Amino acid sequence: MKKSEINSTEIARLAGVSRSTVSRVINNYSNVPAETRDKVLKVIQQYNYFPNVSAQVLAGKRARTIGLFLINQGSVSGDILTNMLIVSVIEHASAHGYYVLTHIIRNAKDTEVIQNVREIFFQRRIDGGIFIGASNREPFIEELVEEGFVIGIVDQELSDHPEPNRIVSKFNNDSGMKQAVAYLAGLGHSQIGVINGDMNRLSGMTKYEGFTTAMGMCGLQVNPDWVLDGDFNETSGYQAIQTLMQKGVALPSAIIAANDSVAFGAIRGLKEHGLRVPDDISVIGFDDHAMSAKHHPALTTIRVDFGDMLKRMTSYLITKIEQNTPDIKEITIDCSLVVRDSCRRI
Amino acid sequence: MKKSEINSTEIARLAGVSRSTVSRVINNYSNVPAETRDKVLKVIQQYNYFPNVSAQVLAGKRARTIGLFLINQGSVSGDILTNMLIVSVIEHASAHGYYVLTHIIRNAKDTEVIQNVREIFFQRRIDGGIFIGASNREPFIEELVEEGFVIGIVDQELSDHPEPNRIVSKFNNDSGMKQAVAYLAGLGHSQIGVINGDMNRLSGMTKYEGFTTAMGMCGLQVNPDWVLDGDFNETSGYQAIQTLMQKGVALPSAIIAANDSVAFGAIRGLKEHGLRVPDDISVIGFDDHAMSAKHHPALTTIRVDFGDMLKRMTSYLITKIEQNTPDIKEITIDCSLVVRDSCRRI
DNA sequence: CTGAAAGCGCTTACAG
DNA sequence: CTGAAAGCGCTTACAG
Numbered sequence: 001m002k003k004s005e006i007n008s009t010e011i012a013r014l015a016g017v018s019r020s021t022v023s024r025v026i027n028n029y030s031n032v033p034a035e036t037r038d039k040v041l042k043v044i045q046q047y048n049y050f051p052n053v054s055a056q057v058l059a060g061k062r063a064r065t066i067g068l069f070l071i072n073q074g075s076v077s078g079d080i081l082t083n084m085l086i087v088s089v090i091e092h093a094s095a096h097g098y099y100v101l102t103h104i105i106r107n108a109k110d111t112e113v114i115q116n117v118r119e120i121f122f123q124r125r126i127d128g129g130i131f132i133g134a135s136n137r138e139p140f141i142e143e144l145v146e147e148g149f150v151i152g153i154v155d156q157e158l159s160d161h162p163e164p165n166r167i168v169s170k171f172n173n174d175s176g177m178k179q180a181v182a183y184l185a186g187l188g189h190s191q192i193g194v195i196n197g198d199m200n201r202l203s204g205m206t207k208y209e210g211f212t213t214a215m216g217m218c219g220l221q222v223n224p225d226w227v228l229d230g231d232f233n234e235t236s237g238y239q240a241i242q243t244l245m246q247k248g249v250a251l252p253s254a255i256i257a258a259n260d261s262v263a264f265g266a267i268r269g270l271k272e273h274g275l276r277v278p279d280d281i282s283v284i285g286f287d288d289h290a291m292s293a294k295h296h297p298a299l300t301t302i303r304v305d306f307g308d309m310l311k312r313m314t315s316y317l318i319t320k321i322e323q324n325t326p327d328i329k330e331i332t333i334d335c336s337l338v339v340r341d342s343c344r345r346i
Numbered sequence: 347m348k349k350s351e352i353n354s355t356e357i358a359r360l361a362g363v364s365r366s367t368v369s370r371v372i373n374n375y376s377n378v379p380a381e382t383r384d385k386v387l388k389v390i391q392q393y394n395y396f397p398n399v400s401a402q403v404l405a406g407k408r409a410r411t412i413g414l415f416l417i418n419q420g421s422v423s424g425d426i427l428t429n430m431l432i433v434s435v436i437e438h439a440s441a442h443g444y445y446v447l448t449h450i451i452r453n454a455k456d457t458e459v460i461q462n463v464r465e466i467f468f469q470r471r472i473d474g475g476i477f478i479g480a481s482n483r484e485p486f487i488e489e490l491v492e493e494g495f496v497i498g499i500v501d502q503e504l505s506d507h508p509e510p511n512r513i514v515s516k517f518n519n520d521s522g523m524k525q526a527v528a529y530l531a532g533l534g535h536s537q538i539g540v541i542n543g544d545m546n547r548l549s550g551m552t553k554y555e556g557f558t559t560a561m562g563m564c565g566l567q568v569n570p571d572w573v574l575d576g577d578f579n580e581t582s583g584y585q586a587i588q589t590l591m592q593k594g595v596a597l598p599s600a601i602i603a604a605n606d607s608v609a610f611g612a613i614r615g616l617k618e619h620g621l622r623v624p625d626d627i628s629v630i631g632f633d634d635h636a637m638s639a640k641h642h643p644a645l646t647t648i649r650v651d652f653g654d655m656l657k658r659m660t661s662y663l664i665t666k667i668e669q670n671t672p673d674i675k676e677i678t679i680d681c682s683l684v685v686r687d688s689c690r691r692i
Numbered sequence: 693c694t695g696a697a698a699g700c701g702c703t704t705a706c707a708g
Numbered sequence: 709c710t711g712a713a714a715g716c717g718c719t720t721a722c723a724g
Contacts (some may be wrong), residue, residue, distance in 0.1 A: 050468035055701035057400040058716045083429030122396035401717035404700045
């Protein structure tokens with residue numbers, strides 16, 4: 001048995017009906033009598049026939065494929081979180097009968113790379129796409145939205161004039177930062193530093209803003225010496241500590257990192273300088289990365305449910321593709337403190 | 347500017363040529379004068395035109411998409427290795443101008459799941475597919491090979507009668523096990539146990555066979571009490587230790603685990619029983635998982651280059667798709683010992 | 693060098 | 709309830 005080249009004409013002939021009827025059976029038209037349907041179905045199964053998807057799409061059906069675009073400058077392959085995101089989208093799309101074309105964008109500024117992404121949409125390979133890791137209001141994504149494609153963007157918020165083909169999701173970083181600061185304040189910390197994420201991304205900005213707001217609400221001063229740059233990667237946490245040490249200033253008693261990877265890097269840096277966590281300095285992360293519980297010390301962090309976010313994002317995207325509803329979709333997910341061993345009372 | 351509905355007829359009209367010529371330009375036919383080409387290209391760019399991929403495929407072009415099928419009973423989302431595999435395939439496919447449709451198979455025995463996989467091929471969504479994690483000679487994959495689809499299978503070997511549309515890859519587990527046993531023997535171990543992987547998979551079988559062979563070559567006895575069942579997952583390593591302890595027999599001085607996840611589980615189990623690694627018992631893994639260097643103790647293991655394997659698999663697959671060469675492709679990759687801290691001299 | 697035309701395998705008004 | 713026919717947007721022999 002070789003690659004079956006069977007098509008609807010053949011099925012029609014074998015079942016003694018017209019191609020129209022075969023198509024009606026495949027597409028579950030109601031006006032096909034059970035008897036005819038069964039007859040056709042039997043032939044379809046017997047000959048292992050599946051309609052050619054290109055022909056279906058060309059004739060007006062959907063591709064039933066969504067694009068998943070991961071934007072990341074280098075850490076894509078090493079991150080367990082990335083894997084969770086991919087798997088989450090694939091499995092939820094699959095549950096809706098959709099397939100996922102995953103694409104990795106190493107450099108969102110490279111015009112060739114951008115052109116390639118646009119091609120995927122314009123070629124009609126996909127019915128819509130989800131972007132993860134993009135800078136806030138990334139221009140090429142904005143263009144795709146303007147073109148009318150159905151686009152889901154993680155870590156983004158709606159503008160004043162939201163388009164119905166844009167779906168957006170974010171975490172309540174404000175709430176997360178408030179919890180982190182409140183917890184540290186409760187432990188007696190007043191000298192709290194922060195290692196920021198990528199400030200071009202919404203979560204980078206909102207986490208920092210949340211931090212300053214929360215500090216204010218707890219009546220604490222933000223010491224500029226303790227506000228350190230970072231980019232959400234482990235290395236940047238390590239670097240931030242190097243920078244802090246080189247300043248030769250007094251150290252904070254606690255540090256909040258923009259995410260757990262940054263926290264890992266920071267702890268590594270602190271250890272190298274002979275500082276113990278949490279004995280000498282407390283560290284709190286953000287995300288509750290899969291590694292955080294296994295880390296030494298186990299990392300206190302703000303848990304965030306990426307799986308749930310992507311699940312909802314995927315569902316909304318597919319609903320939007322299929323029904324093209326005019327309603328505006330914005331997903332906001334709360335986050336919550338997980339206390340482990342990386343902070344101490346002073 | 348809304349979703350551009352421009353097509354080749356429109357481009358032809360705007361450029362003052364026929365659709366044939368537009369198509370020739372797009373497909374780089376040599377018989378188009380530079381002047382005509384430039385004229386057409388200009389219009390194409392100006393109007394942001396990309397040919398509809400469904401129409402192209404229907405007219406005989408390739409979909410330029412490969413399927414990536416991950417078979418796994420539960421550990422897909424939690425494994426950093428899985429992510430590396432996915433990313434490796436995507437990036438190498440991308441380098442060849444191909445896209446990747448990733449699909450997760452939780453249960454390879456579920457007929458509905460299998461039907462869904464077959465559909466992906468028969469619908470002509472993909473030009474070929476790569477399977478990772480399949481049982482040896484998984485029937486539904488064998489069928490797809492018989493149907494003539496271009497299929498790459500990881501952790502599999504060629505049969506006596508190899509089909510030209512089958513590409514197969516494996517690690518030299520024999521060599522790996524020899525290195526592991528030789529290293530332990532060199533440290534003075536003679537009482538060596540093993541925790542097996544999934545014996546339905548080729549690597550499960552060959553690792554165990556390699557172990558017994560290597561033991562024989564070092565003049566060591568395989569003690570059946572120390573041959574433990576596992577399935578490549580962390581939990582199975584933990585369980586194996588429970589089982590071993592319940593036997594109430596003498597313990598081996600060293601254990602070789604079918605992979606690093608199993609080793610992690612085993613070490614966790616040993617710790618719970620108050621045994622220290624490597625002080626009380628040595629453990630050696632297989633794979634050099636991304637976590638192994640960071641583990642406590644840092645895991646001595648057999649390194650295996652999955653990235654290289656998938657890169658080559660992806661390249662071969664695409665070459666095979668494009669040229670349909672009759673040559674047989676089998677990839678075998680060697681592996682090598684990485685000494686860290688989980689084994690001690692006795 | 694280039695255009696007209698057939699054909700890829702479907703779906704879906706249209707007509708009966 | 710069902711078939712004949714048009715049409716989706718391309719590619720590619722074919723003819724000139």
